[in-house]
Amino acid sequence: MFVTFEGVDGSGKSTQARLLAEGLRADGREVVLTREPGGTSLGEDVRDLLLHGERIAPWAEAALFAAARAQLVDEVVRPALARGADVVCDRYLDSSLAYQGIARGLGVERVLELNLLVTSGLLPDRTFLIQVSPTEAAERRHDEPDRIEREGAAFAEEVDRAYRELARVFAQRVVVVDGTRNPQDIAETIRGRVRDLS
Ligand code: ADP
Ligand code: TYD
Numbered sequence: 001m002f003v004t005f006e007g008v009d010g011s012g013k014s015t016q017a018r019l020l021a022e023g024l025r026a027d028g029r030e031v032v033l034t035r036e037p038g039g040t041s042l043g044e045d046v047r048d049l050l051l052h053g054e055r056i057a058p059w060a061e062a063a064l065f066a067a068a069r070a071q072l073v074d075e076v077v078r079p080a081l082a083r084g085a086d087v088v089c090d091r092y093l094d095s096s097l098a099y100q101g102i103a104r105g106l107g108v109e110r111v112l113e114l115n116l117l118v119t120s121g122l123l124p125d126r127t128f129l130i131q132v133s134p135t136e137a138a139e140r141r142h143d144e145p146d147r148i149e150r151e152g153a154a155f156a157e158e159v160d161r162a163y164r165e166l167a168r169v170f171a172q173r174v175v176v177v178d179g180t181r182n183p184q185d186i187a188e189t190i191r192g193r194v195r196d197l198s
Contacts, residue, residue: 001197002081002122004092007130008160009149010137012179012186016130017090019187020194024086032080035090036068040075043068051146062100062111069093070118077122093119094127094166094174099148102162103155108169125197128190129167130179134160 003020005013014035021033037047046068050061069092080087093115101111132140134156141149148155167174175193177186 001125001194002077002087002089003194003197004089004094004124004127005130006091006094006098006127006163006174007132007179008134008137008156008163010139010141011130011132012140012183013130014090015183016128016177016186016190017088019183020190021088023187023191024088024194030080030083030085032076032085032087033090034072034076034087036072036092036095037065038068039072039089040068042071046071051148053147056147058100058104058106061104062096062106062114065096065100066114066118069096069115073119073122089124092124092127094129094163094170097166098159098162102165103158108166124173126194127170127174128193129163129174129176130186131163131176132179136180 005017007013017033017035021031024031036043037050038044046064050056050064050068056064072089077087077089093112096111096115097108100106101108134153138153138156167176177189179186
């Protein structure tokens with residue numbers, strides 16, 4: 001199965017992706033844990049451009065995220081799924097829908113169309129949206145802000161609203177999880193929801 005994690009920066013996605021991968025491995029499953037943007041050599045180069053570069057035009061930004069995603073799907077995700085492994089990914093196309101489609105205003109449908117094209121229509125079996133207020137998420141972060149984090153509080157609020165909207169639109173696929181509890185409790189809730197899938 002293909003499971004993705006979404007949420008504002010600092011919401012606890014990476015922590016939960018790692019805990020889910022560990023839990024599945026403990027059950028004897030093969031798990032590929034990866035992240036976006038990145039996860040491949042090309043993707044990590046694109047990540048560098050996106051997070052540490054100068055101003056990037058909105059559609060250039062959407063196209064670069066899509067390019068990194070196309071490579072990840074082709075090189076990592078599809079081969080892993082084809083051999084029967086589970087794939088756990090920290091961010092996937094919902095990040096583009098929230099950040100580029102809604103917060104940057106490019107339009108969800110157009111950004112979705114681009115992303116379905118470059119992934120040959122690969123959608124996750126389940127997406128966990130880790131819900132933490134942007135203020136609390138910002139307080140959890142201690143590293144240097146990247147180019148997108150430097151957009152500031154209003155942009156983060158917009159991303160938060162965007163994710164809530166996406167959870168309504170894709171209610172069959174997206175599970176909203178309260179991210180304010182302790183990491184182990186959240187991981188247990190997620191593990192329970194994933195068991196329903198496998
Ligand atoms: P993200 O991948 O969404 O940016 P991380 O998993 O890297 O988030 O977590 C951001 C910070 O918050 C880290 O310092 C992490 O240890 C901490 N953290 C993660 N989950 C929780 C939680 N449930 N409660 C409190 N702090 C958390
Ligand atoms: P990253 O450090 O991976 O996220 P986090 O801080 O949550 O651990 O940074 C990725 C940044 O790129 C983050 O601000 C979200 C943004 N992003 C997009 O705008 N669109 C996308 O499609 C993806 C995958 C990420």
